[in-house]
Amino acid sequence: MTTAPASQFDAIAALEDAGLRITGQRRQVVAAIDRKDAGFTAEALASELDGVGRATVYRTLKLLVEADVICKLALPDGTPMYSPSRVEHHHHSVCTSCGAVEEFRDSTVERVLRSLNREIEGEIIGHRMEVFIRCRACLISTDE
Amino acid sequence: MTTAPASQFDAIAALEDAGLRITGQRRQVVAAIDRKDAGFTAEALASELDGVGRATVYRTLKLLVEADVICKLALPDGTPMYSPSRVEHHHHSVCTSCGAVEEFRDSTVERVLRSLNREIEGEIIGHRMEVFIRCRACLISTDE
DNA sequence: GTAGTTATTGAGATTCAGTATCAATTGAGA
DNA sequence: TCTCAATTGATACTGAATCTCAATAACTAC
Ligand SMILES: [Mn+2]
Ligand SMILES: [Mn+2]
Ligand SMILES: [Zn+2]
Ligand SMILES: [Zn+2]
Numbered sequence: 270m271t272t273a274p275a276s277q278f279d280a281i282a283a284l285e286d287a288g289l290r291i292t293g294q295r296r297q298v299v300a301a302i303d304r305k306d307a308g309f310t311a312e313a314l315a316s317e318l319d320g321v322g323r324a325t326v327y328r329t330l331k332l333l334v335e336a337d338v339i340c341k342l343a344l345p346d347g348t349p350m351y352s353p354s355r356v357e358h359h360h361h362s363v364c365t366s367c368g369a370v371e372e373f374r375d376s377t378v379e380r381v382l383r384s385l386n387r388e389i390e391g392e393i394i395g396h397r398m399e400v401f402i403r404c405r406a407c408l409i410s411t412d413e
Numbered sequence: 414m415t416t417a418p419a420s421q422f423d424a425i426a427a428l429e430d431a432g433l434r435i436t437g438q439r440r441q442v443v444a445a446i447d448r449k450d451a452g453f454t455a456e457a458l459a460s461e462l463d464g465v466g467r468a469t470v471y472r473t474l475k476l477l478v479e480a481d482v483i484c485k486l487a488l489p490d491g492t493p494m495y496s497p498s499r500v501e502h503h504h505h506s507v508c509t510s511c512g513a514v515e516e517f518r519d520s521t522v523e524r525v526l527r528s529l530n531r532e533i534e535g536e537i538i539g540h541r542m543e544v545f546i547r548c549r550a551c552l553i554s555t556d557e
Numbered sequence: 558g559t560a561g562t563t564a565t566t567g568a569g570a571t572t573c574a575g576t577a578t579c580a581a582t583t584g585a586g587a
Numbered sequence: 588t589c590t591c592a593a594t595t596g597a598t599a600c601t602g603a604a605t606c607t608c609a610a611t612a613a614c615t616a617c
Contacts, residue, residue, distance in 0.1 A: 290584050290593060312574075322596040327575065345539055349491065349574085362533050377528055381521040382544070388517060389506050391548040395489055398542045400526070404535040434564060434613050456603070466567040471604065493603085 283336040294321045298329040302339060308350040308368040342370070345401055364404035366411075427480040438465045442473045446483060452494040452507060452514040486514070489545055508548035510555075 280299045281291055289295075297318055302309075315326040330351060333339045340354045342361050350363065352370040359372040378398060386393060424443040425435055433439075441462055446453075459470040474495060477483045484498045486505050494507065496514040503516040522542060530537060 292584070292594065294595070310574095324576080324597085325595060328594090343487070343491070343541075345541070347487065347491070347493065362529070362535075362537075364535065365538065371533065373529065373532060375525055375528060375532075377521065377525040381519055381525060384519060384521055385506070385517065385544060388519075389515065389544070389546060391506075391508065391546040391552060393506075393544060393546050394509065395545040396543065397487075397489070397545075399540065400529060400533070400537060401539040401541075402533060402535040402537050408535060436565065436613070438566070454603095468568085468605075469566060472565085 280333065280336075280338045283338050284332065287332070287336055289332065294325050295329055295332075297321050298326060299333075299338075302333070302351075302353055305353065306369075308342070308352045308363060308370040310348065310350060314351075340372075342399055360398045360400070362400040362402045364407055365401050366403055366407040369404050369406070424477065424480075424482045427482050428476065431476070431480055433476065438469050439473055439476075441465050442470060443477075443482075446477070446495075446497055449497065450513075452486070452496040452512040454492070454494060458495075484516075486543055504542040504544070506544040506546045508551055509545050510547055510551040513548050513550070 280302070281296070284295060284299075285291060297320060298314070301314060301318055311327055311330055314330070315321070315323045318326060330339070330341075334341050334351075337354060339351050340361065342350050342352065342363065344350060344363065344365060350368065350370070352361070352372075354372070356372045356374060359374050360378060362371045362373060363369070382393060382396060424446070425440070428439060429435060441464060442458070445458060445462055455471055455474055458474070459465070459467045462470060474483065474485075478485050478495075481498060483495050484505065486494050486496065486507065488494060488507065488509060494512065494514070496505070496516075498516070500516045500518060503518050504522060506515045506517060507513070526537060526540060
């Protein structure tokens with residue numbers, strides 16, 4: 270038994286909690302994201318939602334990132350990707366072949382930061398960590 | 414006594430080793446980078462080098478990244494930054510106020526990856542870690 | 558040193574992601 | 588239902604990065 274996936278209602282509630290209006294377009298964006306099972310780009314999402322303007326898709330993605338409903342991450346070449354966020358504080362592994370995103374918590378990461386706190390001059394205000402993988406499915410499909 | 418800074422000759426040698434021609438423009442780019450004491454953007458470098466075309470600056474930066482002479486990293490908002498690379502394998506702390514970049518080695522980071530190797534389905538092919546800080550100088554200059 | 562080959566260059570066009578504008582629309586509370 | 592600020596979308600715009608291609612210059616061989 271694994272963690273229950275975030276439903277689209279959580280996302281809508283998060284937008285409401287932020288004092289935002291629940292519009293048809295925002296529902297469409299949330300519903301489309303809910304169908305995703307891998308990372309996706311803003312542009313892909315936009316062209317898949319014919320009823321919703323491009324600018325609105327970008328605006329909504331930004332709102333959802335701010336509301337911690339989705340995460341914005343990046344491939345090795347910098348291409349921005351989005352993925353639903355299902356775990357409180359976490360990092361990501363991204364399959365560079367198929368875009369599959371896994372979230373992971375690892376206390377060791379936090380230990381790194383604590384150790385840096387001593388080494389580094391100044392105040393730590395944030396961090397980013399992404400692990401790039403070739404997922405099992407992709408390893409198999411390339412014939413071993 | 415700290416590690417000797419990489420000189421511009423190392424960079425030139427790296428380009429030679431890659432079988433590339435040593436041109437006046439590439440010397441200018443390398444020399445300008447050598448003067449930097451913080452992270453910089455490609456565009457800033459380009460507009461500072463009047464004698465060198467913009468496209469050439471971008472091309473040279475890419476070559477230097479491939480040659481491990483400089484590192485390409487990113488601010489929290491995704492803005493690409495470059496910085497000279499002086500340590501073998503490392504990660505970065507970036508001051509989001511002044512752009513100062515520190516490189517650090519931390520064996521704990523590598524330990525994180527080893528632990529992930531067990532958790533994660535698939536093969537790890539790379540990773541990225543950036544720590545965002547407010548450096549001591551910036552903390553002070555903002556009046557505590 | 559000269560000549561030949563070919564990598565490199567620069568100006569400008571082009572692409573692409575993302576943002577700004579602003580008049581028209583609409584959600585949500587009163 | 589009424590009201591009005593929030594939201595939307597078409598489109599223009601920005602800025603980073605890449606592409607094109609004729610002109611140039613770095614290396615190599617002689
Ligand atoms: Mn996430
Ligand atoms: Mn570096
Ligand atoms: Zn995969
Ligand atoms: Zn600073």
